[in-house]
Amino acid sequence: MQIINARLRHQAALHSLTMVDGRFTAIQAQSGPLAPQSGQYDAQGLLACAPFIEPHIHLDAALTAGEPNWNQSGTLFEGIERWAERKPLLSEADIRRRVHETLELLIGQGVQHVRTHADISDPSLVGLKTLCALRDELKEKIHLQVVAFPQEGLLSYEGGLALMEEAIEVGADVIGGIPHFEYTRELGVASMQQVIALAVKHDKLVDVHCDETDDGQSRFLEVLAYETLKAGLGPRVTASHTTAMHSYDNAYCSKLFRLLKRADLNFIACPTESIHLQGRFDSYPKRRGVTRVKELDKAGLNVCLGQDSIFDPWYSLGNGKLLRTLDFGLHICQMMGHQDFSRALDFITDHSARTLQIADYGIAVGNPGNLILLDGEDDYSVLRRQGDVRLSVRQGQIIAQRPAAPLLTPPWLSA
Structure with missing residues (x-):
């Protein structure tokens, strides 16, 4: 599995995260946003975090x-x-x-x-x-x-x-x-x-x-x-x-x-x-x-x-x-x-x-391919928005997924 356009905690650049056989095999900084290819999951700038x-x-x-x-x-x-x-x-x-x-x-x-x-x-x-x-x-x-x-x-x-x-x-x-x-x-x-x-x-x-x-x-x-x-x-x-x-x-x-x-x-x-x-x-x-x-x-x-x-x-x-x-x-x-x-x-x-006492915890090459995607770009925005967890990946496999909540138009603006 590969996730692109993800943010990592305390880092400014977008990253691509590759998981093979249930473990992280590559974590690479991107020079900018990437267009998703077949088989890639587009994080769309959301924060990737350890579970x-x-x-x-x-x-x-x-x-x-x-x-x-x-x-x-x-x-x-x-x-x-x-x-x-x-x-x-x-x-x-x-x-x-x-x-x-x-x-x-x-x-x-x-x-x-x-x-x-x-x-x-x-x-x-x-x-x-x-x-x-x-x-x-x-x-x-x-x-x-x-x-x-x-x-x-x-x-x-x-x-x-x-x-x-x-x-x-x-x-x-x-x-x-x-x-x-x-x-x-x-x-x-x-x-x-x-x-x-x-x-x-x-x-x-x-x-x-x-x-x-x-x-x-x-x-x-x-x-x-x-x-x-x-x-x-x-x-x-x-x-x-x-x-x-x-x-x-x-x-x-x-x-x-x-x-x-x-x-x-x-x-x-x-x-x-x-x-x-x-x-x-x-x-x-x-x-x-x-x-x-x-x-x-x-x-x-x-x-x-x-x-x-x-x-x-x-x-x-x-x-x-x-x-x-x-x-x-x-x-x-x-x-x-x-x-x-x-x-x-x-x-x-x-x-x-x-x-x-969890060994090999966190997003790092060689660790188990476990992560979640959060609704925000950093700790502060995630905390402030209090959004749902958008994706949960365990050993390189998606175990939970939730689409972004739709933006609702107030009734007084819908006319």
């Missing part, structure tokens, strides 16, 4: 909002209660149907890599087993990583540690945790030590729901960072949410950031979810509820953005568009300078690739 990456989502819970009951308060903890009511209704067929539907939505929006959490606070492990099976079945179409996530606690849930060991045997790619949901601080600390020990023992990545609360005294991030540093796991470990950081005082954060930089772990923020789940105990002033994305990024730490949920007990909206998530994130985190816009796509591409 989007969804680094944090719960596919086992997707499309279950209101089943059997709605989260009326909109809170995190009622969401956990509503999910506990839905879990007895889970089956392989139910999960397969919803995951296929959700993945089609994501693929249509340019996503080719997904890290999904699977609740293992369930003796049947039906969610994790089904997602691991789908990961292997769909690998030609989309890359899935499955996190064994102890939603109700690794140590506080009866048999939680044994279920984690079983989940690893089944084939989980990543070990999860939720220290702030354990019954005591001591159990939370012990759970982080167990998670890191299991990662070392089984050579697994780590992704912890860490301090997803307004409580400024929830400080398990320092424990996770220290255990990561001690084990030398660095970028193999991810702290998701860390929303308590919005309540930490600056003096404590000054000390904390020193440890975070030494530990070199990754961060995932989910702005659309956190902005409505957090700050629930505030009247006014009301906290925004999103971790310190801007400050972490400025400190040189790797931060990426995810959707977290699509129509589930915690978030009853969602459409699979990471550009929407990015738009929310930049607004909420006050990253609205032109220098922020000019590299905005990093937060849903390159940064997430580092978090998921």
